[in-house]
Amino acid sequence: MNPTQNHPQTQKRTYDLAIAYRIYPKVARPAQGLPFSEDKFKLSEVCLQTFKKSLGNLRVKLWVLLDGCPNEYADLFKKYFEDHELVLVPLEGVGNQRTFATQIEVLCAQDDSEVVYFAEDDYLYLPGQFSSMINFLLEHEDVDFVSPYDHPDCYKLDLHKQPKWLKVHGGRHWRTAASTCLSFLTKQQTLKKVEPVFHSYERRNFDCSLWLSLTKHRVFNPWFFALQLIQAPFVCKIILKSWVYCWRQILFGRKRRLWIPVPGIATHLDSKALSPNVDWRALMKRGESQTLAEISVAKCR
Numbered sequence: 113m114n115p116t117q118n119h120p121q122t123q124k125r126t127y128d129l130a131i132a133y134r135i136y137p138k139v140a141r142p143a144q145g146l147p148f149s150e151d152k153f154k155l156s157e158v159c160l161q162t163f164k165k166s167l168g169n170l171r172v173k174l175w176v177l178l179d180g181c182p183n184e185y186a187d188l189f190k191k192y193f194e195d196h197e198l199v200l201v202p203l204e205g206v207g208n209q210r211t212f213a214t215q216i217e218v219l220c221a222q223d224d225s226e227v228v229y230f231a232e233d234d235y236l237y238l239p240g241q242f243s244s245m246i247n248f249l250l251e252h253e254d255v256d257f258v259s260p261y262d263h264p265d266c267y268k269l270d271l272h273k274q275p276k277w278l279k280v281h282g283g284r285h286w287r288t289a290a291s292t293c294l295s296f297l298t299k300q301q302t303l304k305k306v307e308p309v310f311h312s313y314e315r316r317n318f319d320c321s322l323w324l325s326l327t328k329h330r331v332f333n334p335w336f337f338a339l340q341l342i343q344a345p346f347v348c349k350i351i352l353k354s355w356v357y358c359w360r361q362i363l364f365g366r367k368r369r370l371w372i373p374v375p376g377i378a379t380h381l382d383s384k385a386l387s388p389n390v391d392w393r394a395l396m397k398r399g400e401s402q403t404l405a406e407i408s409v410a411k412c413r
Contacts, residue, residue: 127173129246130225130300132215133163134177135185135233136208146383147396156233157188158396159381164192166237166377170246173224174198177214180205212294213314220304228303232295235261236392237378244282245297245377252279256302256368257326259292262376262387266290270340271330271347277369285374290330291323292370293380306368312357321350325358326368 139152148155174197176189186200201218203211212230219228227246237260245258266272266289277288294313303310309322324331331354340347355362376387386392 125223125225126171127225128170129167129172129227129229129242130219130222131172131174131229131231132177132218133174133189133231133233134179134211134215135181136179136211137181137185140234146381146393149381149383153184153188155381156185159233159236160188160192162237162239162395163231163235165239166242168240168243170243172197173222175201175215175218175222177201177203177211177218179203179207179211209314209316213311216303216307216310219300220307222300226300227297228300229297230295232293232380234381235295235378236381236396238390238395241373241377244284245373248279248281248286248371248373249297249299251281254369255371256298257292257370258297259289259295259370259372260297260376260378261292261295261380262372262374262389263289263292263380264385264388266372267388269347270336270344271350274329279371286371287374288327289370289372290327291320292372294319295378295380296370302368306361306365309358309361309365315357317357318350318353321353322358323370324351325354325361326365327370328362328367331355331362 135156137152139150139155148158172193174189174193176186176198178185178200180203186202189198189200201214203214206214215230219230222228227249242260245260249255249258272290274290279286306326309325312322313319330336330351337348337351340351375389379387379390379392381396
């Protein structure tokens with residue numbers, strides 16, 4: 113079933129999903145113990161394979177922000193997506209903050225889909241699961257953002273240890289979260305309303321800090337802040353940055369709800385912070401085997 117066909121907000125749009133996918137040709141930090149952890153091109157292909165499979169039959173428009181990438185990276189996306197789906201955007205090594213700002217600008221300006229997704233190049237996805245996030249977003253009024261990544265920090269850090277809302281939808285659990293990384297799903301109208309908050313990342317705000325300003329988690333708790341001064345000073349820095357960069361949102365903006373599927377639909381490829389309850393290493397090895405087989409065939413030709 114097309115997840116957008118029965119939703120009035122999306123019926124006049126051409127595509128089910130608009131994606132801004134940013135990619136960089138270097139490994140920021142090798143993920144020890146994971147295949148291709150030091151070969152960014154092969155790693156990128158494994159991740160893109162799983163992303164494509166997760167999208168299933170969704171009609172997508174994909175902007176690819178190629179930040180200092182050689183031509184083989186553009187060819188990689190042409191291998192998995194049709195020409196009418198792709199817009200290639202070469203960038204001259206502008207860096208993490210600026211590519212995120214470009215994602216915001218692209219997704220706010222486009223008129224192809226009301227549902228928009230921010231994608232990073234080092235995520236692994238479960239096959240055929242992406243549409244469940246879109247359905248969940250469109251079918252619940254209290255869902256502002258959805259992240260596919262069930263971050264282990266949500267279960268370990270005091271910053272996240274507060275009551276959470278739970279829902280059951282589409283055969284899985286969903287829970288609220290205080291923050292996530294920068295791969296997430298939302299509606300274009302929501303993105304436009306909070307655009308200044310996300311643009312604070314370009315001014316050196318932390319991703320966690322901007323999310324805390326949106327979810328309003330821990331930002332009004334001086335006792336927690338005082339305790340963290342002793343136990344975890346970096347958490348205090350996160351909260352302070354929320355106030356410095358996003359005080360208008362904290363004081364006057366609407367509280368937003370960020371939701372996470374449990375188990376996760378994707379994981380960030382940090383070997384120390386893989387989304388729990390899924391054998392991501394096995395999934396990645398299957399992708400590795402497929403990629404190596406294709407490389408072998410190409411060499412034979």
